Amino acid sequence: MSVVERLDPFTLAGIAAVETAAVGQLLLRVAIEPVYTAMYRDFGGTLPVLTRLFIEPWGAAAIVTALSVGGMSTLLIPPRSVRLGAIGALLLFGAMATGAFWVAMYLPIWETAQALKD
Numbered sequence: 533m534s535v536v537e538r539l540d541p542f543t544l545a546g547i548a549a550v551e552t553a554a555v556g557q558l559l560l561r562v563a564i565e566p567v568y569t570a571m572y573r574d575f576g577g578t579l580p581v582l583t584r585l586f587i588e589p590w591g592a593a594a595i596v597t598a599l600s601v602g603g604m605s606t607l608l609i610p611p612r613s614v615r616l617g618a619i620g621a622l623l624l625f626g627a628m629a630t631g632a633f634w635v636a637m638y639l640p641i642w643e644t645a646q647a648l649k650d
Contacts, residue, residue, distance in 0.1 A: 535607050538615065543606070546619030550603030553626030554596050560633055561592045568637045579640055586636040595629045598622075 569587055572579055585591045602622045609615040 538607050538610075538612075540612065543612070543615055543619070546616060546623070547603045547606060550599055550606075550619060550622045550626065553623065553630070554599035554603070557592065557596050557599065557626070557629060557633075560630070564637070565592075572640055575640060575644065577640075580636075580643065582632070582636040583639050586633055599626055599629075 565587065572583070572587075579587070599622060602625075603619070606615050606618045606622070609618055
């Protein structure tokens with residue numbers, strides 16, 4: 533079965549969704565992250581590890597690369613059920629990465645609030 537024959541509607545929609553998740557991760561890095569990074573510079577303290585991981589450029593590059601390459605490489609998987617399972621796993625990874633991004637961005641704020649509360 534050729535790669536073109538593997539492009540059934542579910543596979544095509546799944547790959548489009550995974551690539552959209554990759555673009556979404558890029559948009560988070562370009563539009564949202566600089567706002568939080570500027571705010572964190574004013575805090576003056578050390579940032580939590582998770583926040584530093586998401587602020588580093590290689591962290592974003594790893595997530596976007598995994599989603600992009602993973603989405604396109606699903607075309608190389610012959611059985612349709614396994615291919616759709618891989619697409620589902622990539623979508624889950626993209627959703628988890630987005631959730632982790634927001635937790636990482638708010639973690640210093642929560643730590644500061646806790647320190648003020650104590």
